Amino acid sequence: MTLTDRSSDVVEFILNALDLPTSPEILDVGNLYEVLGQDFPFQPDMMLKAGGRLYFIEVVSRVASLDTIARMQLLRELWRRKGQELPEPVLVIAARAIHPREEQLAEKLDIQVIRLPWKPDLPLKHEYKPSKSRLTTEKSWKVVSRLLKEKSTSIRQLALREGVSYGWAHKIIGALIEQEIVERNDSYVRIVDVKRLLNGIAWERPxxxxxxxxxxxxxxxxxxxxxxxxxxxxxxxxxxxxxxxxxxxxxxxxxxxxxxxxxxxxxxxxxxxxxxxxxxxxxxxxxxxxxxxxxxxxxxxxxxxxxxxxxxxxxxxxxxxxxxxxxxxxxxxxxxxxx
Missing domain, CATH: 3.30.460.40 (Beta Polymerase; domain 2)
Known part of the structure; x- marks a missing residue:
């Protein structure tokens, strides 16, 4: 990932605020799933490595909330559970504003808070490329929504109708089967737990x-x-x-x-x-x-x-x-x- 993959103004402001000891390496957040496992539904907006340290950064377009802090803390705990050999991450929340109670809690949890300038022309999270979440990216949602419409169909038909590769459709359906949202019967698949699907969407793309x-x-x-x-x-x-x-x-x-x-x-x-x-x-x-x-x-x-x-x-x-x-x-x- 390069700086041009994200809003350069935001990235540069965050890097300056962190005052890193060395030039950072910006990492692909999609690789986080390979480490934490396919069932983990949350990832930071940015990951970078500098001076031997790993940084997880969440960018909030308006006011940082308790939910933001809780999600970052959950990310750290799941990271820790994966093994002692992984470096301890530095958690960072970059937001336009944060209330005093949330800021005090972040400080107690050792989460660094960066205040972004309140400028109407400063591009923020909603202008970033969509995250690589499993269900709610534009490409993934084509497969999921088509299955909702068809009720029961084959993976090949899903791919053909939505113009995506068979491999991609198979990957998305496989993830849904693992979460017990979809079941497969011979060559046909169907959604069996709509409530769990909707909860997953709400979590990934509020x-x-x-x-x-x-x-x-x-x-x-x-x-x-x-x-x-x-x-x-x-x-x-x-x-x-x-x-x-x-x-x-x-x-x-x-x-x-x-x-x-x-x-x-x-x-x-x-x-x-x-x-x-x-x-x-x-x-x-x-x-x-x-x-x-x-x-x-x-x-x-x-x-x-x-x-x-x-x-x-x-x-x-x-x-x-x-x-x-x-x-x-x-x-x-x-x-x-x-x-």
């Missing part, structure tokens, strides 16, 4: 990591808001697409949340969005804005005059919202084959 803003907007209901926003942004030729509660409700007919809308928008267009739509902070509803970590704008659909992400992306995003939307996520799973 939507909160992609959120870049929560904007109060001057509307009283979510559907009229989404329709007007779609109309105006399309005419400005700004890429966008509604997701989460908004697209999930439109696809399933499930009750749509009325106090908020959710949409993907590139960060460079955030100022314009706020100029067009922001309203008084004490009234109206809110727009939860997420920065895309993959191409979410190509395969969009229009329902009721609202531009929404594809069914596959909607399901992935709903799962990433966790237990708070589990009923809607399950409704999306039930309807998914027909969409």
């Amino acid at each position: 939507m909160k990591n992609l959120q870049i803003a929560e904007v109060p907007i001057d509307f009283s209901e979510s559907i009229p808001a989404a329709r007007d926003i779609s109309y105006m942004l399309e005419r400005q030729k700004i890429p966008f697409a509604f997701t989460g509660y908004t697209s999930g409700g439109l696809y399933t007919g499930y009750a749509v949340r009325q106090d908020a809308v959710s949409l993907y928008l590139e960060e460079k267009h955030l100022d314009l969005f706020e100029e067009f739509f922001s309203g008084p902070s004490g009234g109206g509803i809110r727009a939860w804005i997420y920065a895309p970590d993959r191409d979410v704008f190509t395969d969009t659909r229009q329902i009721e005059g609202i531009t929404i992400v594809s069914p596959a992306q909607t399901l992935l995003d709903l799962a990433g919202l966790g237990y708070s939307v589990m009923d809607l996520t399950k409704a999306m799973v039930d309807r998914y084959a027909a969409l």
